[in-house]
Amino acid sequence: MKLTILGCYAATPRTITNPTSQLLEIKNQMFLIDCGEGTQVQLRKHKIKFDRINRVFISHLHGDHFYGLVGLISTFMLLNRVNDLHVYGPKGIKEIILLQLRASGSFTGYNLYFHELESKESEVVFEDDNVIVKTIPLKHRVYTNGYLFKEKNTQRKLDIVAIEELNIDKCYYQKIKSGGNITLDDGTIIANEELTFPPNPEKSYAFCSDTLYDESIIPIIENSDVLYHESTFLESEAHLAEKTMHSTAIQAATIAKKANVKNLVMGHYSTRYGNIEIFKEEAQTIFDNVLLADDGREFEF
Template sequence: MKLTILGCYAATPRSITNPTSQVLEINGHMFLIDCGEGTQVQLRKKKIKFAKINHIFISHLHGDHFYGLIGLISTFMLLNRQHDLHVYGPKGIKEVILLQLRLSKSYTGYALYFHELESTESEVVFEDERVVVRTIPLEHRVYTNGYLFNEKPGARKLNIGLIEDLGIDRCYYQKLKNGGDVILDDGTVVRNETVTYNPEPIKSYAFCSDTVYNESVIPIIKDVSVLYHESTFLDSESHLTERTKHSTAKEAALIASKANVGKLILGHYSTRYDNIDNFRKEASTIFHTIELAEDGKEFDL
C-alpha cells in the first residue's frame, strides 16, 4: 500500500502549495482521491501514469476538492483513453461535469460512469476480489464523505518444503492456499495450519477530509492501519471550527486515539500558517504515531 500526496492544503492553490488530491495504490489498484486544481500537473511531476487511474473518489463539491476533475477528464480524452472511468461523489457531480463537457462540445471517447452518493450512512461503493471501499459520512458545510479502503484477506502461504516431504500433489496447492485440508492416499488428514503460513496482515486506509470533530466516524475507522484526517487549524484558531466545519490538529489526534489507528497523517492545512511542524507538535500531545502530509510526499504503508 502506497500513498502519494499530490496536494494537502485548504482553500486556494498557491505557487508553493496545492489543494487536496492524493493517489492510493493498494492491492493492484490505483485510486485517485479528490481532485483539486493542479492535480494532473502533480500527477505528471510524480510520473504517475494517467491510464492506471480507473476510479476517482470525490469527497464533496467544494472547489478545492474537485475543480481539477473536468481538466483531468478532458486530458484523458486528448490522450485517446479507451477504457472506462468511474467517478464516485455527491449527487450533483454528474450534472456539473456533463454540463461543462456539453457546453464546450468536448465528448469523451471512453465510457464515463458516475456513482452519485446521497446516503448519510456508511455504505459500500466499490468491491472486487481484492479491495472493498466504503464511505465515511462526515460533517461539513455541504454533503461530504470520507472513504475507507480495505484489502481483502490474501491466500495462505505454502510451506513448500514440508508439503513436498509429505508427498502432497500440486493439484492440492490452491486448496491449501484457500485454507482447506488435504487427505493423503493412506487416509491421513493434513491440517491446513500445519503446512501453510498465515497470509500477510490486511491493510486499510481511511481518508477523512473535510469535517468538524465528529466521533460518529470512530466505529467505521476502528483499528484502521492508516488514517488521513484533516487538520485545518491549530488550537489558536479553534474558535473557527464550528463555523467552518473543520478540525484542529488536536481533534484529529483525538479521533485517531479513540479509533486506535496505527498511524495518523495530518493534512488540509490552512494557508495562514507558515510552519506545519506546529500541527505535529499539537497533535502529539494526544497521539504519538503522526506523519505530516506535504505536497509530493510518498508514504510506503
C-alpha cells in the same frame, strides 16, 4: 499500502502548494482520492501511469477537492484511454462534469460511470475480491463523505518447505492458498493448516476531509492502520474551525486516539501558517504516531 500526497493544502492553489488530492495504492490497485486543481500535473510529476487509475473518489463538491476532475477526464480522452473510469461522489457531480463536457464539445472514447452518493449513513460503494470501500459520513458545510479502504486477505500463504516434503504438485497451490485440504495418493488427508501460514493482516486506510470534530465516525474508522484527518487550523484558531466546519490538529489527534488507529496523517492546512511542523507538535500532545502530509510526500505502510 502506499499513499502519495499530490496536494494537501486548503482552499486555493499556490505556486508552492496544491489543493487536496491523494493516490492510494493497495492490493495492486490505484485509487485517486479527491482531485483538486493541478492533480494531473502532480500525477505527471510523480510519473504515475494514468491508465492505472480506474476509480476516483470525491469527498464533496467544494472546488479545492474536485475542480481538477474535468481536466483529468479530458486528458484521459486525449490519451486515447480505453479503460472504464468510475467516479464516486455526492449527487450532482455527474451533472457538473457532463455539463462541462457538453459545453466544450468534448466527449470520452471510454465508458465513464458516475456513482452518486446521498446516504447519510456509512455504506459500501465498491468491493471486489481484494478491496472493500465504504463511506465515512462527515459534517461539513455541504454533503461530505470520507472513505475507508480495507484489504480483503482471503488467501493463506504457502509453506513451501512442508509442501515440497510431501511432493505436492504445483497445480494444487491455488487450492491450498484458498484454504483447501489435500489428499495424498495413499488417501492421507493433509489439513490446510499444515501446509500454510495465516494471511497477512488486512491493512486499512481512512480518509477524512473536510469535517467538524465528530466522534460519530469512530466506530467506522476504529483500529485503522492509517487515518488521514484534516487539520485546517491550530488550536489558537479553534473558533475559525467551528465557524467554517473544519478541525484543528488537536481535534484530529483526539479522534485518532479514541479510534485507536496506528498512524495519523494530517493535512488540509490553512495557508495562513508558514510552518506545518507546528501542527505535528500540537497533535503529539494527544497522539504519538503523527505524520505530516505535504505535496509530493509518499508513505508506505
